[in-house]
Amino acid sequence: MNAELLENLGLTKAEIKVYLCLLELNSASASEIAERCGIYRKNAYDALGRLIKKGLVGFAKVETKTIFIATEPQKLLDFLEVRKSEIRSILPELKKIYRAKPAFDDVAVFKGKNGLKSIFEELLKSRANYDLFGSAEKFKEILPYYYPIYQRKKAENKVQCRGIYSENERGKEYVKEFIGEARFLHKEFVNQLSTTMVYDPNVAIIIWKENPIGIVIKSPEVAESYKRYFEMLWANAKT
Known part of the structure; x- marks a missing residue:
C-alpha cells in the first residue's frame, strides 16, 4: 500500500497507520488497534478521533x-470532495487577496529535469516568441529525449526564436535541430553552463548541472533590460 498517496490527501502518518490497521481488522477497540499498529493507546485515540471527523x-x-x-474505502473520495468543496468556498476571498497585493517582481525556482520541462511547456503554452543565449549542448545532454520534442513543439505552435550560441557549437547536430534563427559569438561571451531565455515579461535562467535549476523572473523591467543586452549581443554575433 502506497501510504504516500494517503498522506497527499492530508492524512497524518499516525492516521494512515491506524486507518490501514483498522481496514485489516474491520472493527476493533482502541487498545487492539494500538497493539496492532505498535503505537501508544493515547496516540491511537487521537488519530481515531480525527479519522471520525473526516468520515473515515x-x-x-x-x-x-x-x-x-x-468505513468503506470509497469514503476517501467523499473526503476528497469535501476538501475540494472547502477550497472552492474560500477561492473568491483568496482571489481578492491575490489581486489586491502590491505589484512586485515574482520569482519562481524550479528544480530537477521535470521542473525545467514545466518552464518550457509553459512557454510553449503561451506561444510567446523569445530570445535566448547560452548552451544548446547542455540542454541536449541533460534532456536528450525532450530536446527534439521541444523543438518540434516550437514549430507546431509557430513560436519564433532567436538563439545566440558559442562559436564552437557551430555545425553541431543539436544546433542543427534548433528551430529558430541562430547566430554565434566567441565562446568567452557565451556561458556554457547556463541558458537565458527572454520572453516578455519573463526572464528564465537555466543552470545546467546534474540536478538542474530554473529561475523564472516575472518583471517587465528586468525583461526589458535583458532584451537590450540580447540585442547588443545579436548585433555583434555572426550567422
Missing part, C-alpha cells in the same frame, strides 16, 4: 467498550 472511521458502543469500525 465510525464507532459503536458494545456493552462498556467503544468499538471502532472502518
